Amino acid sequence: MKNIQSTEYAIETKSLFIFYGSFAAVSEVNIKIAKQKITAIIGPSGCGKSTLLRSFNRMNDFVPTSYVTGEILLHGQNLYSTDIDPVEVRRKIGMVFQKPNPFPKSIYENIAWGARINGFKGNMDELVEQSLRSAALWDEVKDKLKQSAYELSGGQQQRLCIARTIAIQPEIILMDEPASALDPISTLRIEELMQELKKKYTIIIVTHNMQQAARVSEYTAMMMISREGQRSGTVIEFDDTKKIFTNPKDKRTEDYVTGRFG
Amino acid sequence: MLRKTFETEIQQLKDDVLLLGSMVEQAILGSVEALKKRDIKASEKIFEEDKQINDKRFEIENKLMILIATQQPMAHDLRLLASCMEIISELERMGDYAKGIANINMRMGDLPLLKPLIDVPRMAQIGADMLHRSLTAFVNEDVEAARSIPIQDDEVDALYNQVYHELMMYIIQDPKSIERANWLLWVAHNLERVADRVTNICERTVFIATGEMKEIKSTDDEFWKQQHQEK
Numbered sequence: 001m002k003n004i005q006s007t008e009y010a011i012e013t014k015s016l017f018i019f020y021g022s023f024a025a026v027s028e029v030n031i032k033i034a035k036q037k038i039t040a041i042i043g044p045s046g047c048g049k050s051t052l053l054r055s056f057n058r059m060n061d062f063v064p065t066s067y068v069t070g071e072i073l074l075h076g077q078n079l080y081s082t083d084i085d086p087v088e089v090r091r092k093i094g095m096v097f098q099k100p101n102p103f104p105k106s107i108y109e110n111i112a113w114g115a116r117i118n119g120f121k122g123n124m125d126e127l128v129e130q131s132l133r134s135a136a137l138w139d140e141v142k143d144k145l146k147q148s149a150y151e152l153s154g155g156q157q158q159r160l161c162i163a164r165t166i167a168i169q170p171e172i173i174l175m176d177e178p179a180s181a182l183d184p185i186s187t188l189r190i191e192e193l194m195q196e197l198k199k200k201y202t203i204i205i206v207t208h209n210m211q212q213a214a215r216v217s218e219y220t221a222m223m224m225i226s227r228e229g230q231r232s233g234t235v236i237e238f239d240d241t242k243k244i245f246t247n248p249k250d251k252r253t254e255d256y257v258t259g260r261f262g
Numbered sequence: 263m264l265r266k267t268f269e270t271e272i273q274q275l276k277d278d279v280l281l282l283g284s285m286v287e288q289a290i291l292g293s294v295e296a297l298k299k300r301d302i303k304a305s306e307k308i309f310e311e312d313k314q315i316n317d318k319r320f321e322i323e324n325k326l327m328i329l330i331a332t333q334q335p336m337a338h339d340l341r342l343l344a345s346c347m348e349i350i351s352e353l354e355r356m357g358d359y360a361k362g363i364a365n366i367n368m369r370m371g372d373l374p375l376l377k378p379l380i381d382v383p384r385m386a387q388i389g390a391d392m393l394h395r396s397l398t399a400f401v402n403e404d405v406e407a408a409r410s411i412p413i414q415d416d417e418v419d420a421l422y423n424q425v426y427h428e429l430m431m432y433i434i435q436d437p438k439s440i441e442r443a444n445w446l447l448w449v450a451h452n453l454e455r456v457a458d459r460v461t462n463i464c465e466r467t468v469f470i471a472t473g474e475m476k477e478i479k480s481t482d483d484e485f486w487k488q489q490h491q492e493k
Contacts, residue, residue, distance in 0.1 A: 210334075210336065211334055214336070245336050245337060245340070246336075246337060246340060246341065246473065247337060247341070247472075247473030248337055253337075254337050254338060257336040257337050258265075258335070258336050258337050258338060258339050259264055259265050259268070259336075260264055260265060261264060
């Protein structure tokens with residue numbers, strides 16, 4: 001399969017398999033994610049998109065029977081080697097989920113808390129403001145930082161979660177359907193924000209919204225169940241987003257992006 | 263089958279393009295036939311009917327817009343809809359050539375034809391035939407056919423060349439024939455352009471089927487170079 005030609009890669013997988021017990025949810029993934037670009041992962045439900053995404057920051061570790069074979073390399077180092085601290089991985093690779101999940105604390109604390117436990121010693125007010133500005137939320141919340149995060153709208157809460165993620169200055173931000181619970185305007189705000197964020201961070205987004213993938217990403221990985229009997233998902237095509245949505249090589253990608261199948 | 267509604271609408275769209283194509287084909291053949299017979303009434307009818315061609319084009323364009331807005335086409339669907347936009351505009355322009363030929367017959371009034379029309383109707387016949395086959399190739403997404411049709415453009419170019427030289431001889435022999443020769447030259451030129459636009463339709467068909475956007479080489483450029491050198 002074609003890999004993306006880029007000068008720099010943020011993360012790379014080699015013969016990656018992800019298991020839940022004896023079941024390989026994801027098989028044989030070899031992809032290189034370009035640095036400071038947005039890469040979308042698309043594919044029908046149950047093809048392993050979220051599993052693959054979560055493997056990038058070892059979130060699957062929380063599922064007791066899960067394990068991986070193969071490698072996920074960050075700066076040439078395998079994230080799953082025994083000497084790696086998964087907490088450190090999650091600090092470098094942040095995550096934003098489908099449903100906004102702010103802490104039941106003030107807006108300010110939502111950002112300060114993560115930074116504090118990560119040993120941040122600088123000016124906290126500055127960090128909070130900077131993070132909120134980067135998440136395009138500052139102007140809307142600057143006068144109510146002490147209020148509960150729950151008082152914000154869904155779209156604002158999601159941007160707060162993004163601000164919280166960038167407060168600990170990760171290299172990569174994983175987004176799992178970050179806008180699927182939001183209205184169209186909030187969705188577009190998140191998408192615009194992603195374009196700003198990619199100047200500093202690498203973004204990998206899982207989305208069911210094909211137009212969103214086409215709009216926001218530079219590269220797209222198409223996943224699909226590859227071995228029917230085993231129901232195991234893999235990346236079947238990985239290319240420039242433009243190519244995937246105008247002239248994909250694989251018939252299955254074509255059928256999926258044109259809505260013939262999925 | 264998922265997207266049954268969309269599939270049906272695409273089929274309808276292709277039928278519409280075919281219908282527009284056959285209107286244009288009739289207009290081209292009819293305009294030359296009317297000129298050959300010096301039937302001004304027939305030309306007036308063709309001149310008027312060009313409005314229907316234009317209306318049909320706008321109608322299809324509008325349907326295309328709605329399909330793009332409501333169905334968010336991707337990949338092959340997107341290439342098809344975008345190409346249809348291009349193809350209907352080519353067809354509409356071909357309709358204008360037919361209208362132009364009808365107009366010439368009307369303007370000639372009582373003056374007889376400078377010479378009996380032999381090569382010009384042949385050009386029209388070949389052009390219409392190419393158009394017909396190009397639209398069949400479009401509907402079937404037949405890449406091989408689409409790639410082979412433009413070659414026939416050479417025949418039209420050769421006929422144009424012949425007509426051109428013949429008319430020049432008339433002009434040289436009798437400068438008073440300039441206007442009438444010029445009219446026929448105009449007609450031949452319009453027909454030559456029809457064949458060129460068929461090539462564009464064929465290119466779109468290849469693009470729809472393969473995603474490859476490339477000019478199909480005919481010897482057209484050579485032809486014009488040669489014309490230039492002869493002068």
